Amino acid sequence: MNKGHLLYFLLLALFAFSCSNTKFLPEGELLYTGATVKVEGNEISNKEKKALKTALKDILRPKPNSSILGLRPKLYIYNLAGTPKKEKGWRYWLKTKVGEAPVLFSKVDLEYSKSVLQNFSENSGYFNTKTSADSTRHGKKATAEYVVKPGRQYKIREVKFPTDSTVISSAVRNTERRSLLKKDNGYSLDAIKLERIRIDARLKEKGFFYFNPDYLKVQVDSTVADHQVDLIVKVKDETPKVAETPFKINKIIVYPNYTIGSDSIRPDYNAIKKYNDFTIIDPENLFKSRVFDRTLYFKKEDLYNRTNHNLSLNRLVNLGTFKFVKNQFKPSDTLGNYLDAYYYLTPLPKKSLRLEVLAKTNSANYTGTELNVNWSNRNTFRGAELLTISAFGGVEVQVSGQNNGFNVYRVGTEANLIWPRVVAPFKVNSPSGFVPKTKATLGYEFQNRTKLYSLQTFKGSFGYLWKENERKEHLLNITEITYASPQNVTPLYQEQIAANPSLGKVIEKQLIFGPTYSYTYTNTLEKRKKNTFYYKGSLDLAGNIAGLALGANISKGDTIKLFNVPFSQFVKIENDFRHYLKLGPDSQLASRIIVGAGFAYGNSNEMPFIKQFFIGGTNSLRAFRARSIGPGTYDGTATTSSFLADQSGDVKLEFNTEYRAKIYGLVKGALFLDAGNIWLLKENTEKPGAKFSKNFMNELAVGAGAGLRFDFSFLILRTDLAFPIRKPYLPDGQRWVLDQINFGNSSWRKENLVFNLAIGYPF
Secondary structure, three states: OOHHHHHHHHHHHHHHHHHOOHHHOOOOOOEEEEEEEEEOOOOOOHHHHHHHHHHHHHHOOOOOOOOEOOEOHHHHHHHHHOOOOOOOOHHHHHHHHHOOOOOEHHHOOHHHHHHHHHHHHHHOOOOOOEEEEEEEEEOOEEEEEEEEEOOOOOEEEEEEOOOOOOHHHHHHHOOHHHOOOOOOOEOOHHHHHHHHHHHHHHHHOOOOOOOOHHHEEEEEEEEEEOOEEEEEEEEOOOOOHHHHOOOEEEEEEEEOOOOOOOOOOOOOHHHEEEEOOEEEEOOOOOOOOHHHHHHOOOOOOOEOOHHHHHHHHHHHHHOOOEEEEEEEEEEOOOOOOEEEEEEEEEEOOOEEEEEEEEEEEOOOOEEEEEEEEEEEEEOOOOOOOEEEEEEEEEEEEEOOOOOOOOOEEEEEEEEEEEEOOOOOOOOOOOOOOOOOEEEEEEEEEEEEEOOOEEEEEEEEEEEEEEEOOOOEEEEEEEEEEEEEEEEOOOHHHHHHHHHOHHHHHHHOOEEEEEEEEEEEEEOOOOOOOOEEEEEEEEEEEEOHHHHHHHOOEHHHOEOOEEOOEEEOOEEEEEEEEEEEEEEEOOEEEEEEEEEEEEEEOOOOOOOOHHHOEOOOOOOOOOOOOOOOOOOOOOOHHHOOOOOOOOOOEOEEEEEEEEEEEEEEOOEEEEEEEEEEEEEEOOOOOOOOOOEOOOOHHHHOEEEEEEEEEEEOOOOEEEEEEEEEEEOOOOOOOOOEOHHHOOOOOHHHHHHHOEEEEEEOOOO
C-alpha cells in the first residue's frame, strides 16, 4: 500500500468512526456538538471581549461529549457496549465507567442559556447587554450559536461602610481596609458576594458567633455618574440582636469517649475531672488531662474566634487517636453573651494490625514488591502516643540493565514511638493546627544482593517534627545513628574489587551518628494557582562534636574508633527545588533543580558511600542507566564487570524539566529533558576527571525522551523511553551526540535507548 492509499484509508476510517456515533441516536434526536459565543460591539475593548467570551462559554450547559481530534471515543465505547443485561460485569463497566452517553440537542434550552449569558454579563457590570441565540443543524448533529452585545461596563466610584456607632457597625467598618471592593474596579455581583463572606469571616474573629453573610446587604446606586456606581455596605435592619453581640467562652467540656449516635449524655459525676479551664468527663480514664490542655486553644474568658475554633479541631484530628471529632457551642445557662464549648471525641481502636502489599521502584532501576505487617498501639501511655512496630520483606529485580539477575532481597523490622508534644526540658508552643511531635525510631534491615554480598544495617533516631502551617514543615533529629556491616562477600565481588577498588567502599563497615535537619515548603496542593512550588533543604552533620572533642585528624593518622569501627565525620547539604507551571486544565510544565555537596574531614578522608550522591536512573537522568554517570568526565561505562558499578560523588547538580499533558482518559503523556552530573572534591587516581572544577558546566550529561503515565488513581504506572544527547565521558568537543541520533539503526538503539518502568512521577 503506497502513501496515498494509506492516507485515503485513514481518512475513510476516521470518517466512519465519527459517523458511527450518530446512527445510535433515538429517532428524531440530534447529537449536540457544542456552542459558539460571539461578543460584538464597540463599547468594550478587545481584551475585555476576549475575557468575557471565555467566561461566558465556560458557564454554558450542557457540555458536549468529550472529543479528541474531532472524534468522540467515549461516546463510541458507550454505543459499542450496547445494553447490558445486568448492572455489573464487563459490558456494564465499559458503558458506565469508560463510555459517555450522548448529549442530545433536545436537552439544550436556547432561551434559558441566553438568559444565563444575559444575567452573567449584567452581574459583571455590563448593564445594557443584548443577547440572541440560534442553532445550526449538520445532518444528525447540531450546534448552538450565541451573540452577546455588551454595553460599557459600570465601574465602582466609591464604597461606603456603616458610619453609626453601634457595636456591629463599628466592627463591620473596621474590616474596610482589606475590602475586595475597590475604587475603579468593574462592578461584579460575585465580588459583592465574596465581600460579604469576607466581612463575616472577620467578624467571626471578633466574637460574633451568630452572625452570617445574609445579615449584610450592599446597595448599588447607579445614578451617581456616567457608567459609575456607589456601593453602600449595610447591616440589615432585621438582623437578630444575638448576631450583633460578641461572645466569650465560659465552660469547656470534653467527652473523650463519646459514642456516635448517642441520644443524650448522662455524665457519671464521679468521673468528672477539672483541669485548668477544662471539664473532662472520662469514666474509663482513657486519657491524661494534659492532652487536651495542649490541644485545645480556647481558655475561659477568651473572646470567641473562628481561628482558634478551627485550630482546636485540626489538632484533635491530627493527634491520630480519634475516629470522629465533633464540636458544639451552646449559649451559657448562667451568663449572658457567653458560650459553652463541647467536644465529643470518638477514639479509634487502641490496637490494630495492618497488612500492606506494595509495588515499588527505586533510583537504581529496580522494580519489586514488598510485604509489610504493621502493629499499632494508639494512646500507648494515655497521652495520645502512637507506637508502631512493623516487619517487612521484599524482593527487587532489575527489569532492564546490566544488573539483571542480581536480585535484591530485604527483610527487617522497625519500631516507632511518636509523642504528640515536644519531649524536652523546655516548652514549645506552636501557633498552627498541627501538633508538634517527638519521634523515636529503632530499626534493623538485612539486605542480600544475590551473587555479591549481604549487608546488615542498624538504625536509630530521636527528634522532632513540627509544622508551621500546611505548607511549611520542619524535621530535626537530635541524633541519627546508622551502623552498617557486610557479610557473605562472594568471590565474584572480591574479583571486581581487585579490578575496581572503589567497589570496596560499598561493603565497608559504617558508623554514622549526628544531628540532621530538613525544611520543606510546598503549595502544590493549591490546584487553582498557576505557579506552585516545592522546596526541601537538608543538613546532615555527622560526628562533628565527637570529632572535635576527641581531636580526630585522619591526615595525621589520628583515626578514632568506636566499637572497633572508625566513625564518619562530615557535613552534607542538599537542596531540592521544584516548580510547576499550569498551562491548562490538563497540562503543566514541571521542573526540578537539585544542588548538593558533602565534605568529609576530621575522622574521615572521604564521605561514607551510603551518604554520597548518585545520578542516573528512573527518577533522575532517565537517558542513562542508574548510577552510571560520573563522577565528572570519568567513564563508568568502561567497567568490565558483569554488573553495573555504583558511581558516587561528593557534589551533585541536576536539572529536569518535563511537559505533562492528558492524552485521553487515564493516559497522560510527557516530553522531558534531564541534565546533571556528580563530582568528587578530591583527586582520585582511580577515577581521572572526577574532581569538581570551574569547568563543571562543560561536564554535564544531557538526555531527552518521552513517556506515558497511566493514572489508575490508586497508583500511577510510568513508562519512559529516553536517549542521551550529551555524554560527559567523551573527549571535549565530541560530547554532544545529537548528530549521531539514528532511530532506524539497531546498533544505535541498543546502545542508547533506555526504557524505564516506574511507579509514580519522577518529581
